[in-house]
Amino acid sequence: MSDDIAVGIDLGTSYSAVATVIDGKPDVLTNEWGERTHASVVSFLEDGTVLVGNSAKRNIITNAENTVYSAKRLIGRFFFSDEVKKAQAVMPYKIVEGPNNSARVQIGERILAIPEVSALVLKEMKAIAETSLGREIRRAVVTCPAYFNDNQRQATKDAGRIAGLEVLRIINEPTAAALAYGFGKDISQRICVYDLGGGTFDVSILEIGRDVFEVIATAGDTYLGGDDFDDRIMAWLAEDFLAKHGVDLRQNKFCLQMLKEAGEKAKIDVGRDGQATIKVEGICQTPEGQVLDLEHVLGVDQFNRMVMDLVQRTFKVCDEALQSARMTASDIDAVILVGAPTRLPIVRQSVRHYFQKEPMAGIDPDEVVAQGAAIQAAALMNRSAASAGQASYLLDVTPLTLRVGTAGGWAEPVIDKNTPIPIEKSKTFTTSRDGQDRVRIRVYQGESKRADECEFLGEFEFSGFRIGYRGDVQIQVAFEIDSNGIVNVSATDTETRQKASTTIHLSSGLSENDIKSAIDKNAEVVLAGHPAS
Amino acid sequence: MDVAFRIEVETLAEALDQLDYFAVLKLAAAATPAEIRAAYHRESRTYHPDRYAAVDDTPFREQIGRIYRRINEAYTVLRDDARRKKYAGDLAGPDRAGKLRFSEDDEAAVKEAQKKRAVEQLGQTPNGRKFYSAALADAQAGRWEGVERNMKMALAYEPGNERFKELLVQAEKNRPKHDFRIK
Numbered sequence: 001m002s003d004d005i006a007v008g009i010d011l012g013t014s015y016s017a018v019a020t021v022i023d024g025k026p027d028v029l030t031n032e033w034g035e036r037t038h039a040s041v042v043s044f045l046e047d048g049t050v051l052v053g054n055s056a057k058r059n060i061i062t063n064a065e066n067t068v069y070s071a072k073r074l075i076g077r078f079f080f081s082d083e084v085k086k087a088q089a090v091m092p093y094k095i096v097e098g099p100n101n102s103a104r105v106q107i108g109e110r111i112l113a114i115p116e117v118s119a120l121v122l123k124e125m126k127a128i129a130e131t132s133l134g135r136e137i138r139r140a141v142v143t144c145p146a147y148f149n150d151n152q153r154q155a156t157k158d159a160g161r162i163a164g165l166e167v168l169r170i171i172n173e174p175t176a177a178a179l180a181y182g183f184g185k186d187i188s189q190r191i192c193v194y195d196l197g198g199g200t201f202d203v204s205i206l207e208i209g210r211d212v213f214e215v216i217a218t219a220g221d222t223y224l225g226g227d228d229f230d231d232r233i234m235a236w237l238a239e240d241f242l243a244k245h246g247v248d249l250r251q252n253k254f255c256l257q258m259l260k261e262a263g264e265k266a267k268i269d270v271g272r273d274g275q276a277t278i279k280v281e282g283i284c285q286t287p288e289g290q291v292l293d294l295e296h297v298l299g300v301d302q303f304n305r306m307v308m309d310l311v312q313r314t315f316k317v318c319d320e321a322l323q324s325a326r327m328t329a330s331d332i333d334a335v336i337l338v339g340a341p342t343r344l345p346i347v348r349q350s351v352r353h354y355f356q357k358e359p360m361a362g363i364d365p366d367e368v369v370a371q372g373a374a375i376q377a378a379a380l381m382n383r384s385a386a387s388a389g390q391a392s393y394l395l396d397v398t399p400l401t402l403r404v405g406t407a408g409g410w411a412e413p414v415i416d417k418n419t420p421i422p423i424e425k426s427k428t429f430t431t432s433r434d435g436q437d438r439v440r441i442r443v444y445q446g447e448s449k450r451a452d453e454c455e456f457l458g459e460f461e462f463s464g465f466r467i468g469y470r471g472d473v474q475i476q477v478a479f480e481i482d483s484n485g486i487v488n489v490s491a492t493d494t495e496t497r498q499k500a501s502t503t504i505h506l507s508s509g510l511s512e513n514d515i516k517s518a519i520d521k522n523a524e525v526v527l528a529g530h531p532a533s
Numbered sequence: 534m535d536v537a538f539r540i541e542v543e544t545l546a547e548a549l550d551q552l553d554y555f556a557v558l559k560l561a562a563a564a565t566p567a568e569i570r571a572a573y574h575r576e577s578r579t580y581h582p583d584r585y586a587a588v589d590d591t592p593f594r595e596q597i598g599r600i601y602r603r604i605n606e607a608y609t610v611l612r613d614d615a616r617r618k619k620y621a622g623d624l625a626g627p628d629r630a631g632k633l634r635f636s637e638d639d640e641a642a643v644k645e646a647q648k649k650r651a652v653e654q655l656g657q658t659p660n661g662r663k664f665y666s667a668a669l670a671d672a673q674a675g676r677w678e679g680v681e682r683n684m685k686m687a688l689a690y691e692p693g694n695e696r697f698k699e700l701l702v703q704a705e706k707n708r709p710k711h712d713f714r715i716k
Contacts, residue, residue: 207570209574211578212574212577214570214573214574376583379583379586380583380587381586381587382587383587383588385583385584385585385586385587386534386584386588389578389584390578390583393578393581393583393584395574395581414637420608421605422598422601422605423602423606423609424602424606425637426637427637428637480602483583
């Protein structure tokens with residue numbers, strides 16, 4: 001039966017992976033070429049097909065305008081956010097404004113919402129799993145950074161639906177890693193997951209008690225990742241090139257891509273070999289027609305100096321997480337490194353120094369998240385769990401404080417960060433005008449008391465309750481955060497217990513109709529390198 | 534999954550609003566933090582919604598969901614010293630039935646108390662702060678008589694400061710007892 005299997009998908013900024021549990025053990029699935037991780041790059045080809053993965057990555061330079069990468073940096077963000085502005089400056093593909101302040105990607109005549117792009121990556125993961133397992137896959141657990149807010153989680157879930165998957169659960173990447181580490185080991189430990197990905201950084205502190213994985217605290221920075229390390233090398237190369245030749249490579253998007261590729265390669269080389277030789281022939285042409293090469297040698301000490309402040313920033317986040325957990329670094333029994341940038345010696349040394357402990361060996365930082373997601377997927381499909389109990393229980397928390405907007409531009413907390421989920425909490429609102437027939441509530445997430453410094457989630461309008469004098473009608477609004485970390489809001493009139501009707505003004509997300517048409521469009525897309533389904 | 538468990542879940546989901554947080558986690562009121570965590574893990578093993586994710590019975594899964602959200606709510610309050618203190622105090626009070634759940638007002642009261650405490654840590658008046666810091670220096674050096682004298686002065690300026698009172702009590706306990714024997 002094709003129904004009783006579900007996969008775990010690590011949907012990363014730079015790379016994605018898919019895994020499933022076979023004979024009780026999580027295993028990463030490979031594509032036809034034996035590749036275990038796949039670049040989260042989507043390239044729209046001229047014949048109308050779509051190429052996804054490592055082969056699409058080569059098109060970033062040759063087919064730059066039609067190739068989308070790092071879409072995860074944009075998912076669930078507003079068009080006016082800093083992240084989108086920054087992406088517009090450096091990305092070779094076109095980012096345009098969509099309805100409700102959303103960001104969209106324009107490829108030729110086509111305009112795609114960001115979840116639609118991510119859905120193509122998920123479609124590829126689904127296809128890889130289907131080819132590898134020889135059966136249809138319809139269900140998946142998809143991971144996201146622990147520090148993702150509601151908009152980003154919702155958009156990730158939408159992406160899964162668009163790809164034709166039933167998303168059983170959105171789980172946090174560090175939690176998935178912890179699950180893969182502790183699964184079936186019968187340990188009782190306090191662990192710290194240090195997850196430095198391509199575009200995001202997360203820290204989670206967990207207490208593992210045999211089969212129970214309790215997240216005590218989580219903290220993160222959704223603007224810090226391996227890409228920032230590349231940027232440092234790129235800036236150094238570009239400045240030097242400008243001084244030598246008087247040409248700024250960053251002004252041309254084609255040169256910028258070559259520069260980016262060189263920066264990424266140099267980072268990997270310097271981490272592995274202690275030195276990187278950078279050579280890009282014919283990176284640009286002067287106005288006089290002279291072809292210039294980029295040539296440099298990057299030593300490990302110089303590289304370490306370049307990125308030291310980025311590495312230090314991760315420990316500020318660690319401090320915050322430990323403080324929330326009311327622990328110190330010495331209380332941690334084991335440190336788990338996740339994400340490819342944690343292979344860098346500078347990161348490993350700094351982690352060792354901070355925790356005074358050797359990070360756990362034998363964990364693959366690229367695969368552990370997908371493995372954890374696969375374990376969770378299998379657990380959610382397990383019909384015998386109800387009577388026999390489960391092999392593992394994830395007790396996760398919400399990473400950000402949920403707030404409601406109040407008069408004067410303030411945002412008042414409703415559910416604190418690091419509260420275990422699922423949880424619900426209600427708050428009573430009274431009408432402020434005579435005969436008021438609707439109440440409008442703006443919901444935010446963030447750690448600032450000022451509404452404009454928090455992330456806006458949406459506006460809810462309640463109507464259909466009793467009409468009375470001001471202060472007479474009390475409306476109880478229930479805020480719920482579900483197991484995916486997604487927020488739901490509902491309201492009741494406290495006196496009549498009548499449920500008020502709710503109109504949700506979506507912030508930047510997709511409406512139900514948008515998703516339905518996106519599902520159809522996605523189903524029509526033919527992935528290059530796979531037989532049409 | 535047997536019928537007895539289904540009945541138990543249904544009864545528990547119905548009775549949730551009559552239970553206090555200690556009862557939700559099946560704990561004694563004097564439970565230690567370690568016992569609270571152990572109880573949370575134990576109840577999670579029984580009522581975690583993931584365990585029943587594959588069960589084809591929506592009303593049952595909703596009941597489990599309600600129970601588990603309440604378990605999380607109980608744990609959130611009881612694992613936090615300040616919240617637990619306020620909650621336990623309310624439970625012992627006259628309005629027990631109305632205080633079974635920790636409300637937004639309780640939350641606000643706890644935060645207000647914490648803020649007040651943070652201010653009191655330093656003192657609210659210039660003279661109070663002056664004598665308090667002198668007392669802290671004395672305490673560091675082990676001169677408890679000096680601590681007592683300074684705290685009495687500080688309390689003259691801030692008679693209501695709980696932190697000051699605590700330090701005075703500590704000083705009175707630690708200072709050398711008057712010894713009337715002739716040496």
